[in-house]
Amino acid sequence: MRPLLTALVALSTPALALAAPACPAPEPIAPTPLPGAGPVMPPTIPAAEIAASPALRRIVSHGAVLYRLPTEHGLHAVFARSGSQFRVFYLTPDDQAEIGGVMWDAAGHNITRSQVAAIPGTVPTVHWAPATAPSAGVPATQPPGQATTDPVARLAAAHFGLEGRDGAPRVYMLIDPLCPFSTRAFSALAPYTASGRLQLALVPVSINDHENNGASTPAALELLSADPHAMGDVWRHLSGLGHADMQKAPSPVAQAALTLNLSAAHAIGMRGTPTLVWKDRTGTIRQEAGTPDDLNQFLASLPS
Known part of the structure; x- marks a missing residue:
């Protein structure tokens, strides 16, 4: 990742x-200060939900911790972190496959960047x-x-x-x-x-x-x-x-x-x-x- x-x-x-x-x-x-005194992390995805999703199980099998991001354009978004490495995945509606990468909208806006901007260490400054x-x-x-x-x-x-x-x-x-x-x-x-x-x-x-x-x-x-x-x-x-x-x-x-x-x-x-x-x-x-x-x-x- x-x-x-x-x-x-x-x-x-x-x-x-x-x-x-x-x-x-x-x-x-x-620079906009991050809210709160500590790291701003999204909620983790419960183990039961991971176990029920083939796509999430594949991501976790590589040693990543999974965090839930807002759904965009009908796709559930997942922030996967392993140590200092991270990647964003978007899940297909059937939970069988995952797409790793950056989502852009029709106007050229980087949706993924906006989703993770508040997470420390994701956007170098x-x-x-x-x-x-x-x-x-x-x-x-x-x-x-x-x-x-x-x-x-x-x-x-x-x-x-x-x-x-x-x-x-x-x-x-x-x-x-x-x-x-x-x-x-x-x-x-x-x-x-x-x-x-x-x-x-x-x-x-x-x-x-x-x-x-x-x-x-x-x-x-x-x-x-x-x-x-x-x-x-x-x-x-x-x-x-x-x-x-x-x-x-x-x-x-x-x-x-x-x-x-x-x-x-x-x-x-x-x-x-x-x-x-x-x-x-x-x-x-x-x-x-x-x-x-x-x-x-x-x-x-x-x-x-």
């Missing part, structure tokens, strides 16, 4: 004006408090009193896909896959990745859920489930659809990868997508929000 839910991003500082067109982080929202964003194209700096963060090293430890020739100067690009400015930047830089002038390291995050009804997170998970060298092609396909391919389940590690990327974005003070981070020909680290205003100047700054 594995977590199948999407990461939350709790924003605690307002977004500053971006130096170039980019999808900004949403306005700050305070990154508290977003970016540092002051650097001006466009200037060296990235850290506010006084904070430990120095090397943005290039921080993103090198994140999860990313590669677009362009290996050995070409690498530029890290933090993207929300459904942010139109991220898509435009990818298109604008495509001729230069194709010609070998640079290699883009695509770092998917999800900050645009507040504008697209939660569609950015499953899109980011789809990219993070792809082979790194195929991520660009997956993104182009996803952009054509306008949303994630709901027929594809995220990989077992996509959730953790997205949480790690959001943490890296926070650490370098990202204010919106796309954000470009690179080391120029002098060894100076540069960080810029949006597509560079002067592409020739940007390309000239890259190492030969």
Whole structure:
């Protein structure tokens, strides 16, 4: 069993004006405290009910403890937990079969996420408090009193896909896959990745859920489930659809990868997508929000 839910991003500082067109982080929202002092768990399913259901018996046979969730669209929902691992199952009306996974409604709302949001440990949270964003194209700096963060090293430890020739100067690009400015930047830089002038390291995050009804997170998970060298092609396909391919389940590690990327974005003070981070020909680290205003100047700054 594995977590199948999407990461939350709790924003605690307002977004500053971006130096170039980019999808900004949403306005700050305070994390909602869980009711009560202890864990919020749904009621357990009685042993007699489990014994009477072939589907529940199969789930329990793997060592899980079963909790009852609200019925959705005529299907009884079960939260199964074994240690730190969990999964949500929906039972068929005859109690003979179970369906493990995430339920979405016709509007693209993640019903499963809403069902388990109050259960501790089910939805990873990154508290977003970016540092002051650097001006466009200037060296990235850290506010006084904070430990120095090397943005290039921080993103090198994140999860990313590669677009362009290996050995070409690498530029890290933090993207929300459904942010139109991220898509435009990818298109604008495509001729230069194709010609070998640079290699883009695509770092998917999800900050645009507040504008697209939660569609950015499953899109980011789809990219993070792809082979790194195929991520660009997956993104182009996803952009054509306008949303994630709901027929594809995220990989077992996509959730953790997205949480790690959001943490890296926070650490370098990202204010919106796309954000470009690179080391120029002098060894100076540069960080810029949006597509560079002067592409020739940007390309000239890259190492030969």
